[in-house]
Amino acid sequence: MQLTDPQRLDWLRLIRTEGIGPRSFRSLINRFGGAAAALEALPDLSRRQGRRIEPFSRAQAEDEIAALARLGGRLLATGEATYPRLLQLTDAAPPLIALRGAPQILNRPSVALVGSRNASTAGLAFTERLARGLGEAGLVVVSGLARGIDARAHKATLQTGTIAVMAGGQDRIYPASHVGLVDAILGEGGAVLAEMPMGWEARGRDFPRRNRIISGLAYGTIVVEAARQSGSLITARYALEQNREVFAVPGSPLDPRAEGTNDLIRQGATLVADVDHVLDVIGPIIERGPDPDAAPARQRPDLAEQPDFWDEIDLEGRASLLNGGADPDLVFDAPVVEPDEPMDDRQKIIALLGPSPVGTDELARSAGVGARVVQTVLLELELDGRIERHGSGAVSLVSR
Known part of the structure; x- marks a missing residue:
């Protein structure tokens, strides 16, 4: 499938309409046969829902596409040849995702590597060694552009291939100090992906949303350092839901940054102390290809349920917007800001x-x-x- 420009515009209008998420987008497309017909049907759905559903305007969609093009980016749609195949197999794949960089890297075999923002020197050093080994073995390394483990993983694989997934829009790099890292990724043939609109400042709820893309792009997710209840464990949970492998690097029981990873190992994640521990598991899976319907072949960590973080409209009219339960430590509706004063x-x-x-x-x-x-x-x-x-x-x- 390859969308025409008018179809891509309609897809963007539909997915940007308030209350429509990846699942309800798919339901609308299936019900009405296309985005244009679904947009025409929204007023009738509004009346049945008892609330106003205002479609994203054509002018707004055109402005977003033009702004993305000025940055050298474009929108990829599910079903198109350039859309990441592994991500498309997931239940809540973004119908459209903004790409800057090389599209061919998106369908190379990849592994996600995530961990603590407040990483230890030992964790950073092991991340670099592991990421380099994965890159030298021909794997692309996917991460979330955060400080700490994510940034070290990207830097270690600039020359072998890395994909950064952003929580905000393509023009709202977070943290701002990683503008240079983004430039380096793009300059070395890597890719930067964003689901959110241009101009969107990352909010607390956007990071879990981003995490399911990180895990969805990869055959497996490796967690290097993670405290309990950390975002990296949400990435691991999504990997499990997507029937992907989960790996964890053990750490000292005295270090809170290792509590989450040690728990993962205790619950069945593959222990990683060397790059071969990843390659031995991932290699056969890459050879046979992913099967989203296959039963897991190994014991999986039993992670606590996390809420979905994207809004959906209820096409049957039985419920209002699904906002999901929230971690009280996350301020979901507030923009995320960096500390005013850097550490000495x-x-x-x-x-x-x-x-x-x-x-x-x-x-x-x-x-x-x-x-x-x-x-x-x-x-x-x-x-x-x-x-x-x-x-x-x-x-x-x-x-x-």
């Missing part, structure tokens, strides 16, 4: 330390500071009894 060097170094020993050179590289600054901060922490020194100059935080 001491705060950066402390945040990167954990119970696992790390070398001072790696610590300096991860913090982006000089070796002398690291040694000064470590001396202060040692005098305060907060770190322990190990052989070969490695250090770790003392658990309290």
